[in-house]
Amino acid sequence: MQEPLRVGIAGLGTVGASVVRMLRTNSASIALKAGRPVEVVAVSARDRARDRGFRLEGIEWFDDPVALAHSNAIDLFVELIGGEDGVARASVRAALGSGRSVVTANKALLAAHGLELAGLAERGGGTLSFEAAVAGGIPVVKTLREALAGNRIDRVYGILNGTCNYILTRMEAEGLTFGACLKAAQELGYAEADPTFDVEGWDTAHKLAILTSVAFGTEIDRESIFVEGIASIEPEDIAAADELGYRIKLLGIAQRTETGIEQRVHPAMVPKDSDIARIAGVTNAVAVEGDFVGCVVLSGPGAGGHATASAVVGDILDVARGLRVAPLGRPIAALEPYVRAQMRTHEGGYYLRLRVPDRPGAFAAIAQRMADHNISLDSIVQRNRPPSSAPRHLCDQAQPVTIITHETTERAIRSALGQIEADGVVVGRAQLIRIENL
Amino acid sequence: MQEPLRVGIAGLGTVGASVVRMLRTNSASIALKAGRPVEVVAVSARDRARDRGFRLEGIEWFDDPVALAHSNAIDLFVELIGGEDGVARASVRAALGSGRSVVTANKALLAAHGLELAGLAERGGGTLSFEAAVAGGIPVVKTLREALAGNRIDRVYGILNGTCNYILTRMEAEGLTFGACLKAAQELGYAEADPTFDVEGWDTAHKLAILTSVAFGTEIDRESIFVEGIASIEPEDIAAADELGYRIKLLGIAQRTETGIEQRVHPAMVPKDSDIARIAGVTNAVAVEGDFVGCVVLSGPGAGGHATASAVVGDILDVARGLRVAPLGRPIAALEPYVRAQMRTHEGGYYLRLRVPDRPGAFAAIAQRMADHNISLDSIVQRNRPPSSAPRHLCDQAQPVTIITHETTERAIRSALGQIEADGVVVGRAQLIRIENL
Numbered sequence: 100m101q102e103p104l105r106v107g108i109a110g111l112g113t114v115g116a117s118v119v120r121m122l123r124t125n126s127a128s129i130a131l132k133a134g135r136p137v138e139v140v141a142v143s144a145r146d147r148a149r150d151r152g153f154r155l156e157g158i159e160w161f162d163d164p165v166a167l168a169h170s171n172a173i174d175l176f177v178e179l180i181g182g183e184d185g186v187a188r189a190s191v192r193a194a195l196g197s198g199r200s201v202v203t204a205n206k207a208l209l210a211a212h213g214l215e216l217a218g219l220a221e222r223g224g225g226t227l228s229f230e231a232a233v234a235g236g237i238p239v240v241k242t243l244r245e246a247l248a249g250n251r252i253d254r255v256y257g258i259l260n261g262t263c264n265y266i267l268t269r270m271e272a273e274g275l276t277f278g279a280c281l282k283a284a285q286e287l288g289y290a291e292a293d294p295t296f297d298v299e300g301w302d303t304a305h306k307l308a309i310l311t312s313v314a315f316g317t318e319i320d321r322e323s324i325f326v327e328g329i330a331s332i333e334p335e336d337i338a339a340a341d342e343l344g345y346r347i348k349l350l351g352i353a354q355r356t357e358t359g360i361e362q363r364v365h366p367a368m369v370p371k372d373s374d375i376a377r378i379a380g381v382t383n384a385v386a387v388e389g390d391f392v393g394c395v396v397l398s399g400p401g402a403g404g405h406a407t408a409s410a411v412v413g414d415i416l417d418v419a420r421g422l423r424v425a426p427l428g429r430p431i432a433a434l435e436p437y438v439r440a441q442m443r444t445h446e447g448g449y450y451l452r453l454r455v456p457d458r459p460g461a462f463a464a465i466a467q468r469m470a471d472h473n474i475s476l477d478s479i480v481q482r483n484r485p486p487s488s489a490p491r492h493l494c495d496q497a498q499p500v501t502i503i504t505h506e507t508t509e510r511a512i513r514s515a516l517g518q519i520e521a522d523g524v525v526v527g528r529a530q531l532i533r534i535e536n537l
Numbered sequence: 538m539q540e541p542l543r544v545g546i547a548g549l550g551t552v553g554a555s556v557v558r559m560l561r562t563n564s565a566s567i568a569l570k571a572g573r574p575v576e577v578v579a580v581s582a583r584d585r586a587r588d589r590g591f592r593l594e595g596i597e598w599f600d601d602p603v604a605l606a607h608s609n610a611i612d613l614f615v616e617l618i619g620g621e622d623g624v625a626r627a628s629v630r631a632a633l634g635s636g637r638s639v640v641t642a643n644k645a646l647l648a649a650h651g652l653e654l655a656g657l658a659e660r661g662g663g664t665l666s667f668e669a670a671v672a673g674g675i676p677v678v679k680t681l682r683e684a685l686a687g688n689r690i691d692r693v694y695g696i697l698n699g700t701c702n703y704i705l706t707r708m709e710a711e712g713l714t715f716g717a718c719l720k721a722a723q724e725l726g727y728a729e730a731d732p733t734f735d736v737e738g739w740d741t742a743h744k745l746a747i748l749t750s751v752a753f754g755t756e757i758d759r760e761s762i763f764v765e766g767i768a769s770i771e772p773e774d775i776a777a778a779d780e781l782g783y784r785i786k787l788l789g790i791a792q793r794t795e796t797g798i799e800q801r802v803h804p805a806m807v808p809k810d811s812d813i814a815r816i817a818g819v820t821n822a823v824a825v826e827g828d829f830v831g832c833v834v835l836s837g838p839g840a841g842g843h844a845t846a847s848a849v850v851g852d853i854l855d856v857a858r859g860l861r862v863a864p865l866g867r868p869i870a871a872l873e874p875y876v877r878a879q880m881r882t883h884e885g886g887y888y889l890r891l892r893v894p895d896r897p898g899a900f901a902a903i904a905q906r907m908a909d910h911n912i913s914l915d916s917i918v919q920r921n922r923p924p925s926s927a928p929r930h931l932c933d934q935a936q937p938v939t940i941i942t943h944e945t946t947e948r949a950i951r952s953a954l955g956q957i958e959a960d961g962v963v964v965g966r967a968q969l970i971r972i973e974n975l
Contacts, residue, residue: 117829121687121688121829122687124689124828125687125688125689125828125829128689128754128867129686129687131754131867131868131871132686132754132863132866132867134863134868230684236829236830236831236833237833238676238679238680238683238684238685238833241676241679241680241683241684242676242679242680242684245676245679245851245854245855245860246668246676246679246680246848246851247676247847247851248567248570248850248851248854249559249560249563249567249846249847249850249851249853249854250559250563250847250850251562251563251566316566316569316570374815374836377812377815389847390562390563391555391559391563391674391843391844391846391847391850392674392837392838392843392844392847392848393674393837393838393841393843393844394837394838395674395675395676395835395836395837395838396834396835396836396837397833397834397835398812398833398834398836399830399831399832399833399834400830400831400832400833403831405829405830405831406829406830406831408687408829409685409687409688409827409829409830410684410830412686412687412688412829413683413684413685413686413687415687416683416686416687417683420861420862421861422683422860422861422862423858423859423860424858424860425570425572428570429566429569429570430569430572433569
């Protein structure tokens with residue numbers, strides 16, 4: 100049995116506390132698997148007095164995580180502070196700079212500074228692991244970086260945000276509005292008081308930026324991601340999807356195309372019988388398509404202290420075992436610059452929902468604009484609303500029209516929609532949801 | 538860039554040829570990821586002249602795989618011969634004994650001799666990798682051995698045989714018999730001319746034996762697996778499962794119990810909305826339940842040259858990168874002896890289908906025997922056959938009775954069934970299918 104691996108943990112929130120608990124609960128088997136004991140010897144957190152359900156006796160306390168990262172008392176620095184800058188970044192830089200290995204669950208940090216940090220690890224001689232930063236307990240980083248590394252990856256996509264999937268699942272199951280389901284998610288602790296980061300798609304985008312780099316061997320580029328959230332999804336979209344054999348999911352998709360790599364986050368209509376459509380509630384799932392393996396799907400808990408701790412401890416075990424893989428799967432110098440496929444060249448089917456005043460010729464005008472752009476239609480359906488006894492204005496008289504297109508380009512559909520709006524044959528904002536034939 | 542990893546491949550069938558093709562097709566990215574080129578420098582196969590779609594020029598040929606395994610021209614020996622003994626075993630022993638690393642896709646070899654071979658690797662200083670031996674392209678060995686290694690695993694189960702899942706999927710979709718679907722599977726190349734190994738559950742058992750060891754840290758023990766195949770499943774069982782909200786799947790299950798670890802392979806009724814129930818056709822899936830991670834499900838192609846090659850090449854990349862993990866996740870000396878949970882103590886619900894002659898008291902006699910064994914029934918249903926104009930014998934007059942029990946033990950249900958048969962209130966063989974509430 101070798102010397103213990105001495106671990107310092109910065110951040111003792113839900114995940115940090117779970118990591119300490121996991122390392123203690125399963126210490127015997129972890130030592131056998133690692134070939135050496137794994138010991139938490141130092142921690143840093145905001146509040147020393149807080150009751151975390153375990154004792155800090157025998158563990159060195161640091162008020163300053165950067166000081167912990169510099170400490171010679173530790174071999175491995177575990178960053179669970181969060182945030183893309185500030186002490187999280189400073190402490191990770193300090194640890195890597197001093198040659199220590201780092202395990203982090205911090206997706207924002209990786210998405211913003213992953214390339215810099217991977218370079219620091221490479222030069223310092225430590226490792227940088229971040230399985231917990233993407234899809235919680237699901238081992239997708241290891242799968243891409245190691246298990247499927249022989250493949251040329253053509254597409255990676257998935258449900259990477261449990262909050263959004265919970266909201267969409269409930270909207271579908273109960274016919275509720277986005278707002279009502281968001282409120283329920285907040286009451287259950289599945290959504291933050293300020294849910295913007297989740298529901299606007301940014302959380303998914305950060306995770307996707309990391310996956311893209313590891314999957315395609317490109318530099319991380321979170322700025323080039325096309326991002327749309329789920330706040331605009333209405334019960335009638337969910338109902339229409341259902342009738343058409345689809346479900347609406349917020350997907351993060353990275354896909355090799357002729358002009359570069361698409362990275363996009365948006366609500367998508369996916370066939371009900373696809374693997375991704377079946378993922379309900381807060382569960383996450385990632386599908387990986389490789390030239391030899393075909394499609395592998397991983398699903399499981401994407402968040403939560405215990406599941407995230409499982410990923411952190413898996414990374415810690417790699418360090419304890421002495422496994423060394425380049426953080427992004429290949430040396431920094433071997434990463435290719437990320438070449439963005441422009442969203443306007445995206446190809447796919449589209450679902451549109453328009454509100455069309457009930458007057459002769461409106462249908463024909465819309466169909467003509469689609470034809471002008473070479474967009475062929477799978478269906479165009481007017482859904483009549485039940486008659487109401489209340490007084491009706493022009494706006495009330497508008498009927499929802501649902502259009503499903505065959506494959507076309509984002510450029511064509513956007514241009515057609517712009518002209519339809521300019522023609523004045525629709526009222527208010529058009530709804531557009533991309534169809535993914537997974 | 539370091540020296541190339543020199544690979545010798547024994548066995549150039551479908552998988553072997555795909556491995557050569559994959560290493561060539563993706564050689565540039567593989568070299569970047571591995572930090573060194575990966576080169577096939579020597580091969581051994583039965584027929585040198587056979588056209589495999591690629592040239593063997595510049596590759597050293599060995600008629601004898603054992604000689605290849607001993608050759609100083611290679612760093613890594615890839616065994617794709619198959620079979621639990623003979624040259625496969627001899628060559629793997631030779632390679633490990635001479636300190637070389639081994640990658641193999643040979644489940645039978647591992648299930649029979651994994652412990653011995655892991656010991657040889659440990660003593661020789663090489664590694665032994667076998668991702669491709671279980672569930673083809675799905676990285677379940679790496680996931681258990683590394684990513685989820687911090688967890689205490691409580692249950693691993695899955696669909697590990699694509700042939701059986703294809704047959705069961707078709708039986709359900711088309712209402713066909715086992716025999717008809719087996720024939721279709723054979724015509725499509727999904728089943729061997731002699732399908733015994735697959736449909737009797739042995740293939741699943743071999744894979745399960747390997748998974749159990751890696752998941753639970755126990756010595757491989759394929760002899761202790763309870764195995765039942767799918768040949769006895771009839772369309773009326775599939776139909777009854779459907780009505781009850783279940784699907785029938787051939788599962789391999791390893792589960793921690795109070796008396797030891799259950800290893801069992803048998804057809805099981807699983808709830809239609811479970812992850813496993815949704816796996817259709819030749820696809821494989823494995824679910825892993827850990828104390829911290831909860832449940833992670835991996836699914837994908839379980840067979841086929843290309844998908845299996847993906848797993849083999851993933852293992853080769855690990856060797857090229859210098860990753861070293863004990864073959865069974867921990868040193869041989871740290872493996873625990875496998876303690877078998879006896880099948881008679883298995884607890885669960887049961888589906889029974891009996892043929893009961895249409896005479897007064899039969900129902901009551903059956904129900905009484907169940908009550909005698911403290912088995913409470915969820916339902917007992919007599920399915921009347923449509924009247925026939927043909928002459929009826931006693932046997933024809935027997936009506937199928939379907940019973941669903943609440944949770945009980947294998948011992949109780951077996952004893953009750955034995956007595957019911959002794960009572961003479963049933964005709965022919967009773968069908969028994971375990972219910973898994975996944």
